[in-house]
Amino acid sequence: MKLRNFLLAATTALFTLQSQADEGMWLLQLMQQQHSIDLMKKQGLKLEANDIYNPDGVSLKDAVGIFGGGCTGEIISPDGLVLTNHHCGYSAIQRHSSVEHDYLTDGFWSMRQEDELPNDRLSFSFVHSITDVTDIVNADIKSGKISEAESMTRPYLNQLAQEQMANNELNGKPGIRAQVYPFYAGNSFYLIIYKVYSDVRMVAAPPSSIGKFGGETDNWMWPRHTCDFSVFRIYADANGEPAAYSPNNVPLKTPKYLSVSLKGLSENDYAMVMGFPGSTSRYLTASEVRERMETTNQSEIDVRGVRLEVLREAMAASDKTRIQYANKFAGSSNYWKNSIGMNEAIIDNKVLEAKAEQERQFNAFAQGKPEYQGVVAKINAAVEKAIPVERQMMYLREAFSSAIEFRSPVQVMDQLKEALQKKDNAKVEELKGQLERSFEQIHNQDYDHEVDRKVALAMLPAMAEFLPLQELPDFYVGITDYNAYVNNIYDNSILSSRANLDKFLKKPTTKAIDKDPLTAYSRSVNAKMLEVQNAGRELEDLSLLHKAYIRGLNEMKDTPAYSDANFTMRLTYGNVKSYEPRDAVHYKYYTTADGVLEKEDPTNPEFVVPAKLKELIQKRDFGRYAMADGTLPACFLTTNDITGGNSGSPVMDAEGNLIGIAFDGNWESLSGDINFDNDLQRCIAVDIRYVLFVIDKLGNCQRLINEMNIIQ
Numbered sequence: 001m002k003l004r005n006f007l008l009a010a011t012t013a014l015f016t017l018q019s020q021a022d023e024g025m026w027l028l029q030l031m032q033q034q035h036s037i038d039l040m041k042k043q044g045l046k047l048e049a050n051d052i053y054n055p056d057g058v059s060l061k062d063a064v065g066i067f068g069g070g071c072t073g074e075i076i077s078p079d080g081l082v083l084t085n086h087h088c089g090y091s092a093i094q095r096h097s098s099v100e101h102d103y104l105t106d107g108f109w110s111m112r113q114e115d116e117l118p119n120d121r122l123s124f125s126f127v128h129s130i131t132d133v134t135d136i137v138n139a140d141i142k143s144g145k146i147s148e149a150e151s152m153t154r155p156y157l158n159q160l161a162q163e164q165m166a167n168n169e170l171n172g173k174p175g176i177r178a179q180v181y182p183f184y185a186g187n188s189f190y191l192i193i194y195k196v197y198s199d200v201r202m203v204a205a206p207p208s209s210i211g212k213f214g215g216e217t218d219n220w221m222w223p224r225h226t227c228d229f230s231v232f233r234i235y236a237d238a239n240g241e242p243a244a245y246s247p248n249n250v251p252l253k254t255p256k257y258l259s260v261s262l263k264g265l266s267e268n269d270y271a272m273v274m275g276f277p278g279s280t281s282r283y284l285t286a287s288e289v290r291e292r293m294e295t296t297n298q299s300e301i302d303v304r305g306v307r308l309e310v311l312r313e314a315m316a317a318s319d320k321t322r323i324q325y326a327n328k329f330a331g332s333s334n335y336w337k338n339s340i341g342m343n344e345a346i347i348d349n350k351v352l353e354a355k356a357e358q359e360r361q362f363n364a365f366a367q368g369k370p371e372y373q374g375v376v377a378k379i380n381a382a383v384e385k386a387i388p389v390e391r392q393m394m395y396l397r398e399a400f401s402s403a404i405e406f407r408s409p410v411q412v413m414d415q416l417k418e419a420l421q422k423k424d425n426a427k428v429e430e431l432k433g434q435l436e437r438s439f440e441q442i443h444n445q446d447y448d449h450e451v452d453r454k455v456a457l458a459m460l461p462a463m464a465e466f467l468p469l470q471e472l473p474d475f476y477v478g479i480t481d482y483n484a485y486v487n488n489i490y491d492n493s494i495l496s497s498r499a500n501l502d503k504f505l506k507k508p509t510t511k512a513i514d515k516d517p518l519t520a521y522s523r524s525v526n527a528k529m530l531e532v533q534n535a536g537r538e539l540e541d542l543s544l545l546h547k548a549y550i551r552g553l554n555e556m557k558d559t560p561a562y563s564d565a566n567f568t569m570r571l572t573y574g575n576v577k578s579y580e581p582r583d584a585v586h587y588k589y590y591t592t593a594d595g596v597l598e599k600e601d602p603t604n605p606e607f608v609v610p611a612k613l614k615e616l617i618q619k620r621d622f623g624r625y626a627m628a629d630g631t632l633p634a635c636f637l638t639t640n641d642i643t644g645g646n647s648g649s650p651v652m653d654a655e656g657n658l659i660g661i662a663f664d665g666n667w668e669s670l671s672g673d674i675n676f677d678n679d680l681q682r683c684i685a686v687d688i689r690y691v692l693f694v695i696d697k698l699g700n701c702q703r704l705i706n707e708m709n710i711i712q
Ligand code: ARG
Pocket: 001, 002, 003, 087, 212, 215, 216, 219, 220, 330, 331, 333, 334, 644, 647, 663, 664, 665
């Protein structure tokens, strides 16, 4: 599952308690202490703790890293070959695509190493070390250097990371990045040092009709037949150190890589997933669950719904637009659908009731304990005040920061006006340059002015339905005709076209700036955003209440606890398992390629099957990737506890061999980020045999298969 865009900035670190073996995103460094290694062995693990995480040597964790900014990837050869999801490599695949070289549609197979394509905005980060710094934070609180609330804030944590790195020999070395994260809602802290490689090249990707088969219709659903993988390779300088792209860089020699198992799987087999889950909120109060439903989720459902409808139509009408907006569409649609599913699942799975029961238990436990008494009531009171502010904020952001992309660099305009008034020619020239760059940024290769206009034409009236007038930007007050208002901005702004810009730059005047309709609109939007941001700042800081709530919940039970996801490396273990989504329905734990043909629909782009794949399936030309019964496995289910950020994570067997790549969650358990449901929650993975089959038989990229260590 791919990380939500905004979550990286907004990670909170609540933690939760283990209720069942399968629930839990375990911290590698605490595995022995929390006894989860014993539980894992009981479930079938054949490895020792040191094989999985070894601070003094090489272990499985060295074969897994952060792919790009929001996914996981794993190393599968001694030469730095990386496997991740198709939807994780998607933006790279898109960036290399054009109507002439459409790798989104046709796939990409590099037949020689020289054909592997560099990507200027892609990195792979290994976890170098993990150090407990809780005592240092507590000492800083005790000495008064910071307040307890400040201990969880970025400025302090960044400063602490810097201080800790000051006398570390790695400090300043290429690719080294250090960050301190709060865990268990600020009850403990770890310094994590990463080694980041920034020359990561695209090696192979199946056509979207395979890698994204089922499209938005099947997304977040089982049964699934998506071969959601892509292949990249990490390059380094001659010494194996991180370096910016250079033709002289060489494939990174990786000390640890995963072996690939073709042995196959059966129900109840041990399975584990290592990766970087982005964010869970498993210990919210019932009021906070409602807050999530009404603010983040509902705004995504409403606003993205409007935008996606416009994009869908525009993309269907033009190949150029389809390629330009492919990644934006997939990203927006992904959590639009997730929000719909989550709000439904919260109701269906009685999550509000479960949280209310948990609060009741906590309140009973808190009786007579001053540090815990009244905590829930205080959270509830604060949330009541926060909901309207957050709701407004989320809607405004979704509409005016994400959906509509055309906006004015208001500051540059203001400064330019001032420079013109002062007749400061040097300054005017400098600002003209800045304006030029703003124009290039807006009209970038993935932007179509006419598509954006259509989004605005639909969005402005829609927002008037979603929010009351006083919560909208002031420009709404005078509007009588939305079309005329929007068209004026898109036609007549200085930034509307190259011609308009050139005309202005030739003879810039303060009058033209004053008259610019885009700048007036942006000014109005910014003012409203600032107003609601300020209102947000007035809201109560809940971090200390959460810290207490979570510590209390932990004290109430005697099983080990895991911390909420915060995009740090975790391990989750469980089993291959079927499930029953509703009365009388049983979902088998795996699908086969035959299901691809069952779903085939040549009239629906999401369900087109490429001719070659169809032929291979019909001929049963599966080679060594077939199961004993002659069918080809496609996807499978496990009970592993994953969320957005885990996309691309290796699913491994009891020996640590790769058996699949995690890529999704199932519809019935989309409330899982808030409440894990053992009966319903499943991790959806693509079977590694389907992946190798596609690389081998469809892509004819045997050179990649030959690099791997394959266990038959
Ligand atoms: N739901 C999956 C995830 O979050 C897949 C997303 C990409 N696929 C799509 N059809 N948009 O990782």
